[in-house]
Each structure stands twice: as C-alpha cells, then as structure tokens.
Amino acid sequence: MIRVIDATAVPDDRPTGGPAPAADAPRVAELGVHPVKSLRGLTPAVWTFDLRGPRLDRRWMLVDADDRFVSLREEPRLARCHVELIEPDRPLPGLRLDWDGDRIEVRPAREPDHPTLTATLWGASRVVVDEGDEVADWLSARLGRSVRLRRHLPDLDPWTQPDPPAEGAATGLSDGYPVLVVATSTIETAVGPGFSTRRFRANIIVSGVRPHAEDRWRRIRIGEVELELVKPCVRCVATTVDPDAGVRTGAEPLTTLTRTRTWNGKPVLGWNALVRRPGSIRTGDRVEIEFWRSLSDQPIQTADLRQVE
Numbered sequence: 001m002i003r004v005i006d007a008t009a010v011p012d013d014r015p016t017g018g019p020a021p022a023a024d025a026p027r028v029a030e031l032g033v034h035p036v037k038s039l040r041g042l043t044p045a046v047w048t049f050d051l052r053g054p055r056l057d058r059r060w061m062l063v064d065a066d067d068r069f070v071s072l073r074e075e076p077r078l079a080r081c082h083v084e085l086i087e088p089d090r091p092l093p094g095l096r097l098d099w100d101g102d103r104i105e106v107r108p109a110r111e112p113d114h115p116t117l118t119a120t121l122w123g124a125s126r127v128v129v130d131e132g133d134e135v136a137d138w139l140s141a142r143l144g145r146s147v148r149l150r151r152h153l154p155d156l157d158p159w160t161q162p163d164p165p166a167e168g169a170a171t172g173l174s175d176g177y178p179v180l181v182v183a184t185s186t187i188e189t190a191v192g193p194g195f196s197t198r199r200f201r202a203n204i205i206v207s208g209v210r211p212h213a214e215d216r217w218r219r220i221r222i223g224e225v226e227l228e229l230v231k232p233c234v235r236c237v238a239t240t241v242d243p244d245a246g247v248r249t250g251a252e253p254l255t256t257l258t259r260t261r262t263w264n265g266k267p268v269l270g271w272n273a274l275v276r277r278p279g280s281i282r283t284g285d286r287v288e289i290e291f292w293r294s295l296s297d298q299p300i301q302t303a304d305l306r307q308v309e
Contacts, residue, residue, distance in 0.1 A: 015169065024288035028222060029184055029207035030197065035095065037061035037082045037150070037173050038072045040243070041201065046282040049225050051275050052154065052170050053178030054203050056085070058094070060131070061173045067223070068171070069119045070147055072238040077143065080246035097135070100129055105136045110152060115168045119150050121173060127157040141225055165231040169274050179203045181220075182270035185211040190261045190269055190302070191253035198243040199253070200235070202270050206287055211303050214271055219291040224279025226290070232268035239269075260303045268300060270288055 004092050027093045037058045048055040062070040062078070074076055084095035086105060095106040117123040128135075128150035136148040152173050160168045161176050171178050187197055189211035197205055204222070206214065219228050235257055242249050245279035257267035 008123045024210060025208040026183075026206050026213070026289075027208050028204060028281060028283050028285045028287065030205040031281060031283060032150060032198070032201060032203050032205065033057050034057055034083075034201060035085060036081075036083050036097075036106035037069065038075070038078045038238075039083050039097070040079055041198070042083065043087070046248040046280055048198070048278070049179065049275055049278050050278045051176065051178070052172055053275065056093070056172075058171075058173040059153075060149055061117050061119070061128075063119045063128075065146045066120075067118065067243050069122075072241050073236060075143060076248050077246045079241055079243050081142075089229050097138075099142050102142075104135055104155065106135045106149065116153060116156060117150065122175065122191060123196050124159055126159060126173065127153045129153055163231070165272070167230075167274065170251065177231070177233075178275055179226065179227060179273040180204065180270050181229060181273050182233075183211070185209060185213050186261075187212065187269065194242055195253050199239050199241070200269055201238070204281065212300075215269070215300050215302070216293050216296060217289050217291075218293045219276070219289075221277075221290055222289045223285045224277065226277035226283050227273040228276050228291075229271040229273045231272045232263040233270040233272050234263070234266045235269050262301050263299050 001112060031044055031047050031054070031235045032041050033044060033047055033056065035056050035058075039061065050119045062072050070078075082098040084096040084098070088094055092108050097104050097106065109131050114129050117128050117130060120126075124188055131149040131151055139147050139149060153169070154172065160166075160170050163176060166177060181204045182200060182202045182293060183206045186195060187195065187200065216227065217229050219226065235254060237248070237254065239254055239257075240248050240251060254267055257269055261268055
C-alpha cells in the first residue's frame, strides 16, 4: 500500500509569493554542467545561465555510423569519461577527455573549414560540426564501435522544443528542456540512501528544504537568475547507471521511483525549468520562491519510502 503524502506542508491558500516556510532554508548545494552529452559532468562553483540553459551544457554529443546520438541508455561506459574544459572562459573552449587515465585534447573545429552536418537527436535533425578523426578514433577504440564527436551550432540551429510546457524554448543538445532542478532531500526520500545525485544529471541541486518541496515551486530566483518550473522530469534507464563505474547496476532506482514518485503513471524526479532571466548562479546562493504552485495544480503522486508497505 502507498500512502500519498504532501511533504512540503505549504497551505493551499498561501500567497503566491514570499519567503519559504520557516523550516526551509533553500540554497544551491551543487551545480551540474555536462558539456558532452552522457559523459561525466562538471560541478563548478559558479556558472552562467542563458535562455538555452547553463552555458555549454550538452554542447557536444557522440553519434553512431547513422549520425544518431549515442547516450548512457545504450552505452553506460560513457560515464567513465571525464570532461575538462580547456580555457573555459573563452566563448568556445577546448575539451580534455580522460578515460581511465588515458587523455586526449580536442580543439574545436572551425567553420567554414569544417562543413556543417546534421545529426539525429530524438527524431529531430540538429545542426552540428564534426570534431575530427583523432577524437573519433580515440572514442571508437574505447567503445569498440564507430562513433564520432559532434558539436552543436546553436546560431545555425533554429530548433525549439515542441512540447507545449516548453513554450518554444530553445536548447542545446539536452533531451528537451534547458534546466533541470531537484532537491537533495527529494532524492533521498524518493529512492533511499546510497544513490549519488550525479545519477540524475541535474543542473541545480538544492539543499535545505523538506522532501518534495520543489513540487510546489512555480517560479524561483537564484542570484540574478529567474527560473520557471514547468514540467516534471520523466526518468529513464540512464538512472540505473553507476556514475563512477559506468555500469548498469540493476533496475534501481527506477523501480523505486515507479512506486514512490509518478506523473501520468511515469517515474519522475526533478523539474524541467525555463530560464526567464539570465545571469550567474553560485553554489551557496539562496533560492527564493517567487510564486507557488497550488495543491490543485500539483501533478505528482509522492510516497515516502518509509510509508510504502
């Protein structure tokens, strides 16, 4: 039996704006930026967010011989590849990839010396440029299959997210939305201890709030940045990949999410968000809730693990 709970304890008649409940002191615990889709991400102390989301987030991705994107869903080993930005303050930095101690540096291909191409991401054609044979051979040798590294060209790619809650937002090469927000307490309550926050590849991880608090946030402000939380993030088999070992560890935490946290019958964790006002966010920044979501507009069914029998 699952007993549904409302762990945020915010009354439905609470004003739409104002401070967080007294028991909550929400702050940014960690930032997550993933320059190469499905490879290990960065945890910077400060980062810039524009209308497309975190700067350089999912700017690169791997593609197969059919120019279709390759992800953790099919290649869990990608989690073992560390990514470092070379000269990160440049508009377009280089990459340093490290796979089990073996390293390679990638200097971005320059158009028009390298022709623009298209690659398929979830059925959509995205405009990209190939980063060359050296890194393609290096990655292919480690995966035992032919792959190439492609970089998104946002200035040439008019693609926008067609999902209605996205309101036509543009993104890089993320699966759909510019930003993903989640609270550490929600992860601990929804799936139990022992699961690294990195399994969920969020951009903003919030501490200092009760479980499921973010389910009631409609619009938040962090430093200079304003975000609108518009849709729960449906989770997939990528959450079952150990982010350190790069191996699938079984059906968890996806099975538990299916029992403890669902939206329209699908397992969810975290909220997809749109950037309403760009700027910079630092770890430790206070999260201010500008507008609340009413209980009647609460789409997620939640259950504390301790109350699942």
